[in-house]
Amino acid sequence: MKGRTVVLIGGGSGIGFEVARRVVEAGGHVVLGGRTPEKLAAAAESLGDAEWRIVDTGDQESLAAFFAPLSRVDHLFTTAATYRTGPMRELSDEDAESPFTSKFWGQYHAVKHAAPKLDPGGSVVLMAGAASVRPPGPAPAYVACNAAIEGLGRGLAVELAPVRVNVVSPGTIDGNLWSQRPEAVREAAFGQYRRDTLLHRVGTEADVAQAVFFLFTNEFMTGSTVYPDGGYGLR
Numbered sequence: 001m002k003g004r005t006v007v008l009i010g011g012g013s014g015i016g017f018e019v020a021r022r023v024v025e026a027g028g029h030v031v032l033g034g035r036t037p038e039k040l041a042a043a044a045e046s047l048g049d050a051e052w053r054i055v056d057t058g059d060q061e062s063l064a065a066f067f068a069p070l071s072r073v074d075h076l077f078t079t080a081a082t083y084r085t086g087p088m089r090e091l092s093d094e095d096a097e098s099p100f101t102s103k104f105w106g107q108y109h110a111v112k113h114a115a116p117k118l119d120p121g122g123s124v125v126l127m128a129g130a131a132s133v134r135p136p137g138p139a140p141a142y143v144a145c146n147a148a149i150e151g152l153g154r155g156l157a158v159e160l161a162p163v164r165v166n167v168v169s170p171g172t173i174d175g176n177l178w179s180q181r182p183e184a185v186r187e188a189a190f191g192q193y194r195r196d197t198l199l200h201r202v203g204t205e206a207d208v209a210q211a212v213f214f215l216f217t218n219e220f221m222t223g224s225t226v227y228p229d230g231g232y233g234l235r
């Protein structure tokens with residue numbers, strides 16, 4: 001990672017921050033993006049060698065301004081997403097569309113704006129979710145969005161070669177995202193996940209960060225989806 005610039009949009013917290021820690025430990029330089037300056041400043045300070053800038057992946061002008069100062073991007077990973085999930089028969093159309101609006105198109109546009117700067121020896125990792133292969137409950141648009149992101153990874157791998165494009169599709173992760181949900185909801189989801197996986201535990205942000213780091217650094221990986229999910233898809 002020495003001499004490499006790694007862009008982590010959403011890297012001010014959670015899985016993206018855990019990836020940032022690994023990259024900095026390995027001698028790389030990270031650029032964090034997100035919508036909350038205090039969060040990004042605190043994350044960058046705790047990392048040491050880190051830049052940060054405000055960006056909203058739902059706004060293409062903001063993405064253009066975010067990438068403009070960078071002369072080269074070696075690796076890109078975007079955990080930024082804000083959406084609602086639930087049954088088709090209960091969600092408003094706007095909420096039902098929100099995973100595609102934010103998670104799918106947000107990542108698509110992030111890659112589009114990064115593409116002119118991506119080093120030919122570099123890579124993109126897209127964030128999906130193992131609900132793509134096994135719906136945890138009624139949330140059809142969210143399930144389809146994650147499957148679409150896995151397809152997007154294969155499509156972009158063909159278009160952007162020799163830049164490598166891969167997808168990480170985690171199971172349920174005990175970390176920043178779930179810590180903000182009500183305890184009863186979290187415990188019910190974690191309990192179900194422990195019963196439903198081969199390894200009988202929820203994942204950690206470090207489990208996912210390790211997979212992302214592998215996809216950044218293994219030079220024969222492209223067009224693949226990796227599932228850090230404890231075997232969730234097999235039960």
Ligand SMILES: NC(=O)c1ccc[n+]([C@@H]2O[C@H](COP(=O)([O-])OP(=O)(O)OC[C@H]3O[C@@H](n4cnc5c(N)ncnc54)[C@H](OP(=O)(O)O)[C@@H]3O)[C@@H](O)[C@H]2O)c1
Binds near residue numbers: 013082
């Ligand atoms: N945690 C899990 O169990 C799990 C499992 C499978 C997949 N995932 C996927 O992982 C991603 C979330 O990552 P995480 O678990 O690490 O959660 P997180 O800590 O909430 O990270 C998301 C980060 O993205 C930023 N963000 C959100 N919307 C943004 C936008 N429009 N533009 C720029 N930045 C934005 C947030 O900061 P601001 O709000 O300050 O901008 C936050 O720092 C989602 O795509 C989720 O579907 C998570």
